[in-house]
Amino acid sequence: MADNILKIENLGYDYETEDENGEVIKNVALKDISFEVKKGCFVAIVGSNGSGKSTLAKNLNALFVPSRGRVLVCDMDTKEADPIDIRSKVGMVFQNPDNQLVSSVVEDDVAFGPENLGVDPKEIRDRVDEALSKVSMTEHRKKGPHLLSGGQKQRIAIAGVLAMQTECIVFDEPTAMLDPSGRKEIMDIIEELHKEGKTVILITHFMEEAARADEVIVLNKGEILFDGSPKKLFTKDNQELLDKANLKMPMAASLAAELGFKDVVTDEELINAALK
Amino acid sequence: MAIRDITLGQYFPGESVIHRLDPRVKIIATLAFLVSLFFIKSFSFFAFAAVCLAICIKLSGVPFKFMAKGLKAIMLLILLTMVVNMLFTPGEVVIFSIWKITITKEGIYRAFFMAIRLVLLIFGSSLLTLTTKPIALTDGLERLMSPLSKLGLPAHELAMMMTIALRFIPTLLDETDKIMKAQTARGADFENGNLKEKAKALIPLLVPLFVSAFRIASDLAMAMEARCYHGGSGRTRMNEMKMKSSDAWAFVLLVVYFAAIIVSRRFDLF
Numbered sequence: 001m002a003d004n005i006l007k008i009e010n011l012g013y014d015y016e017t018e019d020e021n022g023e024v025i026k027n028v029a030l031k032d033i034s035f036e037v038k039k040g041c042f043v044a045i046v047g048s049n050g051s052g053k054s055t056l057a058k059n060l061n062a063l064f065v066p067s068r069g070r071v072l073v074c075d076m077d078t079k080e081a082d083p084i085d086i087r088s089k090v091g092m093v094f095q096n097p098d099n100q101l102v103s104s105v106v107e108d109d110v111a112f113g114p115e116n117l118g119v120d121p122k123e124i125r126d127r128v129d130e131a132l133s134k135v136s137m138t139e140h141r142k143k144g145p146h147l148l149s150g151g152q153k154q155r156i157a158i159a160g161v162l163a164m165q166t167e168c169i170v171f172d173e174p175t176a177m178l179d180p181s182g183r184k185e186i187m188d189i190i191e192e193l194h195k196e197g198k199t200v201i202l203i204t205h206f207m208e209e210a211a212r213a214d215e216v217i218v219l220n221k222g223e224i225l226f227d228g229s230p231k232k233l234f235t236k237d238n239q240e241l242l243d244k245a246n247l248k249m250p251m252a253a254s255l256a257a258e259l260g261f262k263d264v265v266t267d268e269e270l271i272n273a274a275l276k
Numbered sequence: 277m278a279i280r281d282i283t284l285g286q287y288f289p290g291e292s293v294i295h296r297l298d299p300r301v302k303i304i305a306t307l308a309f310l311v312s313l314f315f316i317k318s319f320s321f322f323a324f325a326a327v328c329l330a331i332c333i334k335l336s337g338v339p340f341k342f343m344a345k346g347l348k349a350i351m352l353l354i355l356l357t358m359v360v361n362m363l364f365t366p367g368e369v370v371i372f373s374i375w376k377i378t379i380t381k382e383g384i385y386r387a388f389f390m391a392i393r394l395v396l397l398i399f400g401s402s403l404l405t406l407t408t409k410p411i412a413l414t415d416g417l418e419r420l421m422s423p424l425s426k427l428g429l430p431a432h433e434l435a436m437m438m439t440i441a442l443r444f445i446p447t448l449l450d451e452t453d454k455i456m457k458a459q460t461a462r463g464a465d466f467e468n469g470n471l472k473e474k475a476k477a478l479i480p481l482l483v484p485l486f487v488s489a490f491r492i493a494s495d496l497a498m499a500m501e502a503r504c505y506h507g508g509s510g511r512t513r514m515n516e517m518k519m520k521s522s523d524a525w526a527f528v529l530l531v532v533y534f535a536a537i538i539v540s541r542r543f544d545l546f
Contacts, residue, residue, distance in 0.1 A: 058498075061502060063498060063501060063502060083501075084506060087501070087502060087503070087504045088504055091502070091503070092499075092502040094498070094499055094502075096495055098447050098492070099447075099491075099492050099495035099496050100495065100496065100499035101443065102439070102440065102443060102496070102499075102500060102503075103411070103439060103443055104410075104411055104442050104443040107514075108411070108514070108515075111513075111514035112500075112505075113503040114512075114514075115512055115513055115514060116503060116504040116505050116506065116511055117504055118510045118511060118512050119512060120512065121512055121513060121514055121515075121516050124512065124514040128514060145443070146446035146447060146450070160503060161503070164503065164504070
């Protein structure tokens, strides 16, 4: 199945800690997770704190390897393949904008990924320029990251992954530490990338962000509670499921349900429906 | 936030010939200059070295005031060296002696000799750090040391550590600022008290700072791995360093200078 970028089969993951007596305690973080991600898809993974969504994200590019089951990235098993091959297919943007930039010059930081991959210097230059213009940060390319805002730093982190030209980008709560304007900037870039055909996996606890995806996976205590389109998820019938996962409907969706609009989950859809 | 505005290192921004030289050339030239100072036997060639350095400083456009700043910190060391040399250099020509202290002509000669050498050492090395960005300096060092990596010297790793340290100085300063404010809000007092009390007050600052530094390190390690970092092997660099004609000329001048110093040892000039 060539059009599947990611294939997760019965994935389970345990954190192991030792107690005072030196005995290993297993904390099960993920149980029996299975799903597939097709090329060009925009998948949101939602869940409350401790639901295992970040653990799942780190299993997708061999930062963690499964305790049970397997993860296939472009048909490569993350347990067996070279992690470098996996990570050059699936890039990742992390939550904390401060702790993921390596260099004290913006453009050198964007170049870090391709440099590690051994790309030709002239091509790195082109890729860096292109990636920076895509996140509209070209004018800041010579600055130090500590002079930028949180949203700008996060844009640099995205540019760093874009320059690696991965098939798929996993965003692990990229907006959690940003202010509303920074959050909007990042979400706009994510949607733009999806429109250009990149496969996007967004881990988030903001339902408004999840509503903009093609597919939503709801995690609760390490298990999948729901897997389907946001329009199917955010309906009155699923209120019980959402309560169980400790999640709230997006405002637009709950308002639309009150007003009797069907298939409305995002703000834009609500405005369009209201104007009709 | 004032704490954000600190300049890293002592880089003096500029676009002069010296600024634009390849960092490798600058590092080698500085090393050669420092070594040459130990070859010099006479004051006249100190004057020659000083004039050469002065020309470089003039070309770099760094104000003399900036240079002198570095001198201030070690003024005490220079004075101490002068005094010690004056007192303990054995010599024939006694200028004067009080009690057990004898000042000889050789002693005074040596004292000034050492002082000039120290001043030139400081000026020479600060010209390098003033005209080269810390990041370029790290890059240059990595490339100069890379032949040594065959002998087991971890050139790339050392340079990477320096790069990361430079990158995280402002982040950790921010963090310090945050923790300090949080602890002050809970009644911690960092300003009053004697030295012992002040040192004690730092504990609630340093412990959380260490914890957060380790957290940052583990986050960063994961982010670097996610971006395919696997050490120095098979890595390319976006900015290739290319020697320009100005670098070649700098090298020629350096060789001429060094030759002059070596030759000077053959003559007994004052």
